[in-house]
Amino acid sequence: MKLVLINPNIVTQKGDFLGSGIPYMPVSLASLAAYLREKRHSVAVIDAFGECPTKLRAEEGFIVQGLTYQEILERFPQDADAAIVYASSIMSFEILLNIIRHIRKQFAKPLIVAENSQSVTAFSLQNCYRQLMDTGADFLVMGDLELRTELLLKSIQNHDLGYKKIDGIIYKERHKSIVNQVRNFQKNLDILPFPAWDLFPLKNYWKLGYSHGPLSSKKYLPLLTSRGCAFSCGFCIAPGLNKGVWRAKSAKRVVDEIEHWGTEYGVEEFHVEDLNPTIDKRRTKDICNEILVRKLEIIWKLAAGSKIETVDEETIRLMAKAGCRYISFSPETGSKELLKKMGKPFNHNLALRLAAVMGSCGIKSQACFVLGFPGETKQDIELTKSYIKKLAKAGVDEIAVFICTPIPGSGCFGKITGYSKISELTFSPRWRKDYSTLESARRNLYAAFLLAKLVYHPLNLLKQPLNIITRNFQTKMEMTVYRVLKVKWLYLFRLRH
Template identity: 50%
Template sequence: MKIALINPNIVSQKVDLSGSGIPYMPIGLAYLAGYLREQGHDVNVIDAFGEAYDRVRSDGPYYIQGLTPEEIFNRIPSGIQVICFYAHLTVIHNSLLEIIRFIKKRLPECPAVVLENINKVNSYSLRQVYSDFFKAGADYVVLGYLEKRTQRLLDAILKNGPADKHDGVITRNNHDSFMPPHDFSKAVNLDELPFPAWDLFPLNNYWKLGYAHGPLTTEKYLPVLSSRGCAYNCGFCIIPEVCDRKWKGRSAQNLVDEITFFGRKYGVTEFHFEDVNPTLNKERTKEFCQLLIERNIRITWKLAQGTKLESLDSDTVDLMARAGCNYVSMSPESGSQRVLKLMDKPVNLEHAVNIFSSMKQKGIYTQACFVLGYPGENDADLRETARLVRKLAKTGVDEVGLFIITPMPGSKIYGQFLDKFQKLNQLTFTPKWRKDYKKVSAFRKSMYIQYVLIKMLYHPIRMLGYIRSLLTKRFRTKVEMTIFRKLKVAWLAHSSRMA
């Protein structure tokens, strides 16, 4: 079949410095493209962001980067049989609906499939919002692992068979009785999947940006997805719903093979791990590091999205550093054990401090992420978080991320906020619609100021290094890169208006 895979625009909230506007390379879509091509399909990728990253238009409180709906439509090849839309982040929801409406109005007979992204904490569970897509004109929604499920759906479409008989597929005509995905409880071998089809994506444009999700130190990078899912049940996270609290990892050998393959093909030496819990299997982490060392594969790699800090110890950290790891994001989430219990997230805070300290000693740059404004959190809890942030600053953590909680569809807390916001694209980590936003935001600003002052006092040389990294655009932390990104997007928006 002749298939179009559409990666939508990047949407950023103008005042948000946290999660929106980040140019995640669509690795889930690249995996699907590779798999469908291996099955014999004619796969055509339209990357609405990547093909026009330098064009920015203003839409109220948001910037939209990339092609317009009309330009996306004009890139659809003639004879296309199925169009798939990647619903990769919550903040792009309204923009994606606009694209679907525009295309379906002009190609009403072409089946439209919406694909779920299970690999990002700021994505969303489509089983919560599928009706929006059907109202926009979509015919199918695919949940969970996309590769084999999308292939089965395409077979059903080709043969005019019943698509709703397959698990994890929601259809326009039978959406009230769909079967949830089953593959999380099965022995899915991720090593059997082909590598992402990056040759179908405009990689050079992503590299021209000069920024990424993880701190970009070289001119080229590629994301890596070493696992899928997570075994934990954090109340603010969508992953427990979209992956049924199951974690599946690729083998260390398969990971090294991919890194070697793309390193040779594209000359890439920097890799950003984008799974939510890449080090859950400690033995796999050690084997991966040992293979890199034994084969003398000289790369740098970063755990950009985060990992469970309890899965690490000082020996593993030492091995990671020797194998080329130079950045790790981890999430204590709160300094209050009471709030951590409310979140249903087990965290050993003493171990967290020790691991951050160990990474500093080994030369690994670190980020500590915290959630503010979780339901039930009080002033005493915030004071405990403030104490932990100050302690980590003294320890030498390179940056902190303070995220005001927002209820992503599929998280356990989503239902508590349904009557609080109006549109899904408001669900960013700068949720100005919250009644307590000013209070929590003021606390966040205060903590950032305290953090910077403590760092200047205890680690002045390191602080000067951050400034140098910003000026040279060889970023060591996300903060430096975020400053550059916000300035560049604002300049691109200005240039686009003047054009």
């Protein structure tokens, strides 16, 4: 079959340049493209962001980067047998709907929406299927995409009803939608081909000069070395979309991919985008040892997070030796009582010790927090503030503070109300009645961290302006300053012309 895969635009929430507008490369879509091509489908990609990332417009209260709807249609192959649109992020939900509407006007063949189940900024299709189907989608594919999508396409090609038996599929029947729950997961990830990055405009991503993880090289690529997460945090979509099932590529397969992209594109920096890459400590060590045995001169960063209890001092030192230069981890709060409400285990004292170890061996670190989880008290926020100061003293290089939002598929969905559109469910939810209070608390936490850094590690803080000027970003915070200035300049330039 002749297929066209579409990656939607990236959007920035006006007034929140820090928590939105991040150019996540669509690694799950690239993996799907590679798998479908391996199955002898003809695959074309329209990357609505990547093909023109410096083109900006205002829409739906957001700043939208990339192609216009008309430009997407102009690139759309009219002889395609099916279209697959990627549900990349919650903030792009209205853009996703509009892309579906525009395609539907001129394309009568099957239109499929593919879930992004491996990112905390995505959302559950099962919780939003009515809007998607009413807008014009024919099928929704949830969970692991590769085999499910191939089975669906076979059914479409054979003009039969076999798709009704596929788990993880939502389809229309007699003017209503039928939901087949996800029951199975792709356990053997080693059999999947490497992502089809040759179909994406990589040079445009590299020219941006910023990414999700802190970028310190001219070229980079994301890695998805595992899928799922074994934990059940109440604010996160991962438990709902992955059912607590964690599955991973072997150490050899991970390093094979690293070596492949080094040979193919000269890439020496890799950003690990797993939900939880270090669950298997033995695998983490095996990856490090495999990199060292092959003498690969690379930099790699755990950009999306890791569970601090799954590593120890020995593992961290080995990771540093193998080229790891950044680890993000998530305390979420300084309150043990609130952690219980969240359903998240976290060892505060261990994190302090390991943060110091990271700093001693050249690994930059980030600690992430959530404000506004249901049941949080002023005392909880004070405990978070106190813990943030301890982290700064221990050597943590940066923090990120998000305000809890009820993303479809998370445990919070339905528990926090007041929004009018799905795309409003950002990490700066201005529709929350307590938003001004939470935003004030967030600024207070950032100020407390920076002041503590100035007291305990003044040289590290003073180096950051130089890193920004030289674009040798060691932290996301440094890179965000550059990204915000660049996007604001491009947006103002657009307004003037």
